[in-house]
Amino acid sequence: MIRIELSSAHGDYAVLIGQDLLARLDEILRSEGLDHPRGIVTDATVGPLHGGRVGDALALGVVELPAGEPHKSWTSVSAICRRWLADRFDRGASVLAIGGGVVTDTVGFAAAVFLRGIAWVAAPTTLLGMVDAAIGGKTGVNLPEGKNLVGAFWPPRLVVADTATLATLPDRELRSGLAEVVKAAWIGDRGLLELLPSDRPPTYRSMSPEGWQQLVARSVSVKSGIVAADEREGGRRKALNLGHTLGHALEAATSYRRYLHGEAVAWGIEAEAVLARARGLLTPSGETTLRGALDRLGSRPGIADLDAEAVCRFIAVDKKRDAARVGWVLPTDDGVALDQRVETAEAVAAFRALQSAGDRRA
Amino acid sequence: MIRIELSSAHGDYAVLIGQDLLARLDEILRSEGLDHPRGIVTDATVGPLHGGRVGDALALGVVELPAGEPHKSWTSVSAICRRWLADRFDRGASVLAIGGGVVTDTVGFAAAVFLRGIAWVAAPTTLLGMVDAAIGGKTGVNLPEGKNLVGAFWPPRLVVADTATLATLPDRELRSGLAEVVKAAWIGDRGLLELLPSDRPPTYRSMSPEGWQQLVARSVSVKSGIVAADEREGGRRKALNLGHTLGHALEAATSYRRYLHGEAVAWGIEAEAVLARARGLLTPSGETTLRGALDRLGSRPGIADLDAEAVCRFIAVDKKRDAARVGWVLPTDDGVALDQRVETAEAVAAFRALQSAGDRRA
Numbered sequence: 001m002i003r004i005e006l007s008s009a010h011g012d013y014a015v016l017i018g019q020d021l022l023a024r025l026d027e028i029l030r031s032e033g034l035d036h037p038r039g040i041v042t043d044a045t046v047g048p049l050h051g052g053r054v055g056d057a058l059a060l061g062v063v064e065l066p067a068g069e070p071h072k073s074w075t076s077v078s079a080i081c082r083r084w085l086a087d088r089f090d091r092g093a094s095v096l097a098i099g100g101g102v103v104t105d106t107v108g109f110a111a112a113v114f115l116r117g118i119a120w121v122a123a124p125t126t127l128l129g130m131v132d133a134a135i136g137g138k139t140g141v142n143l144p145e146g147k148n149l150v151g152a153f154w155p156p157r158l159v160v161a162d163t164a165t166l167a168t169l170p171d172r173e174l175r176s177g178l179a180e181v182v183k184a185a186w187i188g189d190r191g192l193l194e195l196l197p198s199d200r201p202p203t204y205r206s207m208s209p210e211g212w213q214q215l216v217a218r219s220v221s222v223k224s225g226i227v228a229a230d231e232r233e234g235g236r237r238k239a240l241n242l243g244h245t246l247g248h249a250l251e252a253a254t255s256y257r258r259y260l261h262g263e264a265v266a267w268g269i270e271a272e273a274v275l276a277r278a279r280g281l282l283t284p285s286g287e288t289t290l291r292g293a294l295d296r297l298g299s300r301p302g303i304a305d306l307d308a309e310a311v312c313r314f315i316a317v318d319k320k321r322d323a324a325r326v327g328w329v330l331p332t333d334d335g336v337a338l339d340q341r342v343e344t345a346e347a348v349a350a351f352r353a354l355q356s357a358g359d360r361r362a
Numbered sequence: 363m364i365r366i367e368l369s370s371a372h373g374d375y376a377v378l379i380g381q382d383l384l385a386r387l388d389e390i391l392r393s394e395g396l397d398h399p400r401g402i403v404t405d406a407t408v409g410p411l412h413g414g415r416v417g418d419a420l421a422l423g424v425v426e427l428p429a430g431e432p433h434k435s436w437t438s439v440s441a442i443c444r445r446w447l448a449d450r451f452d453r454g455a456s457v458l459a460i461g462g463g464v465v466t467d468t469v470g471f472a473a474a475v476f477l478r479g480i481a482w483v484a485a486p487t488t489l490l491g492m493v494d495a496a497i498g499g500k501t502g503v504n505l506p507e508g509k510n511l512v513g514a515f516w517p518p519r520l521v522v523a524d525t526a527t528l529a530t531l532p533d534r535e536l537r538s539g540l541a542e543v544v545k546a547a548w549i550g551d552r553g554l555l556e557l558l559p560s561d562r563p564p565t566y567r568s569m570s571p572e573g574w575q576q577l578v579a580r581s582v583s584v585k586s587g588i589v590a591a592d593e594r595e596g597g598r599r600k601a602l603n604l605g606h607t608l609g610h611a612l613e614a615a616t617s618y619r620r621y622l623h624g625e626a627v628a629w630g631i632e633a634e635a636v637l638a639r640a641r642g643l644l645t646p647s648g649e650t651t652l653r654g655a656l657d658r659l660g661s662r663p664g665i666a667d668l669d670a671e672a673v674c675r676f677i678a679v680d681k682k683r684d685a686a687r688v689g690w691v692l693p694t695d696d697g698v699a700l701d702q703r704v705e706t707a708e709a710v711a712a713f714r715a716l717q718s719a720g721d722r723r724a
Binding site: 074082085114117143151232 | 436440443444447474475476477478479500502505506508510511512513514515594
């Protein structure tokens with residue numbers, strides 16, 4: 001088991017990464033000095049795979065949300081809070097969220113606002129959740145206008161990343177998570193790229209439990225180092241938005257139906273690499289390394305049929321900034337350049353260039 | 363103008379109390395070093411009285427919520443956030459809430475969760491808002507199960523209490539606010555009782571602007587001193603719940619339709635005085651002083667027809683505690699006793715005793 005300590009304005013907490021941790025969660029919570037949780041929230045996909053088993057072991061009822069991004073909503077938060085009221089949870093209660101980013105973001109936000117804040121433990125069961133969503137204290141839900149538009153900074157008391165759950169993920173989910181690993185590698189730990197699956201096309205089943213643990217732990221270390229320095233995204237935390245300016249716009253422009261989050265981020269990184277090349281921030285060899293790493297993850301849904309201007313119209317609202325004030329993160333040979341101003345026409349042109357080149361991977 | 367500094371884990375802020383402050387809000391915000399707000403939220407009652415005028419002076423659009431406690435809801439928060447998105451507010455935006463406690467609690471919660479938190483300024487226009495709701499950083503909305511069951515600690519950057527707005531309040535609203543003044547007086551500044559209207563029945567119009575300012579400022583000082591010592595209600599802040607354990611239950615049992623908040627709190631204080639007397643925590647002379655102060659506020663809707671047991675069933679859920687773990691705050695001769703355990707039967711008996719005695723004021 002690997003243990004990484006995170007610091008936060010709301011208190012420090014640990015991320016535990018290891019094989020079969022959910023099977024000994026009761027013992028882990030006790031050894032971490034945490035109260036036995038009062039309830040478990042998961043979703044309809046993860047419940048049958050892991051939630052029910054953990055609920056039995058901890059002798060707790062399990063609330064199952066419907067699965068999927070549309071349920072990362074206030075409707076879910078309200079339903080969770082009302083269930084907790086029915087179960088007589090008070091301010092001293094703690095709860096356990098088991099699932100992917102949708103579950104940990106939604107349950108974390110419910111924990112943030114229920115009785116103005118109760119304790120929670122995150123047990124991410126997707127690669128994306130382990131390396132990104134459950135790390136850093138951001139919780140929240142979507143509004144019809146875009147993702148994560150309401151939320152809170154409310155870190156869990158503990159993150160338990162059981163790498164055994166990765167074996168239950170479809171390949172596409174693994175690829176999606178690996179895009180965030182490539183992002184972390186590019187920002188802060190280039191050696192992480194060596195840990196990616198090396199066969200082609202990638203067969204993720206060939207990764208060993210130790211390989212996954214290393215991959216998760218080093219990605220978490222990159223993110224936690226950045227978040228510790230900048231919890232509320234004033235400065236350095238922006239680096240984590242690599243691939244996300246255009247990635248979020250791609251997700252929104254396709255109504256969150258075509259891409260998994262990491263797939264859209266992978267396209268976003270590629271488009272941002274085109275922009276960075278055009279500006280001389282990235283050399284041809286840097287671009288080859290970065291796009292090569294993304295290529296190694298395998299195929300993803302294409303972009304050839306999209307209207308580049310329509311996609312780029314989604315940039316402003318989603319980045320939570322005035323249109324003219326969006327600060328892009330562009331990849332450089334040895335990291336990222338923050339706060340880059342990109343004209344819409346420039347973004348459209350880069351996206352079109354990627355569309356012409358990108359079909360080979362679609 | 364009286365200035366009171368409040369400290370908070372989220373940053374310190376000031377409460378300004380004075381006559382006609384809203385008329386010079388632009389200058390005040392500038393001299394406090396705050397950004398010009400991007401928007402104003404008020405309600406349908408306060409908008410025509412004050413909101414429109416301030417909006418004109420600051421050259422800002424004004425969003426009017428429907429008035430009343432039923433609109434202290436996520437529906438309102440979501441509508442506010444979506445309007446802010448449509449108006450392209452970003453994380454750097456700040457907003458102004460003008461109104462009573464429903465408005466400041468709701469808008470403060472919207473500010474807490476919009477893009478995970480933006481700055482806000484509270485301009486309470488009711489006595490209750492000035493002395494209680496807008497002070498201390500608690501924001502939130504109601505669920506069908508009870509009041510303030512979801513929310514956040516998210517203090518405003520500034521509170522501007524314009525005592526001129528009190529002249530537009532119905533007497534009943536003034537009485538409701540004065541109950542919280544009596545509470546503050548009992549907890550921490552007994553001399554405040556001397557500032558209450560002294561004529562009978564009270565004609566609040568006889569109070570001078572300076573009288574109101576003193577009354578508000580000294581009440582704010584009591585609350586701010588307690589909140590500074592205990593922002594998240596672990597200990598001393600509980601003192602502020604005097605009158606609220608039974609007061610909230612009364613409001614819930616009558617579906618929030620019969621009593622204004624302060625009226626229910628006044629009954630709550632009286633019931634808690636009966637309990638305190640029975641336990642020997644309060645002498646007959648202390649009880650006479652406390653109930654005498656409440657009597658001086660004038661009449662309020664009665665309690666004679668209520669089912670005491672039905673009322674007391676609402677105690678547990680509303681106090682955000684397991685039924686058996688509700689810690690009552692009971693008045694003593696020189697303050698309050700915290701964390702008192704009261705059996706339901708004891709509460710019912712005290713409430714019944716009050717019902718027999720209380721009709722004279724109904």
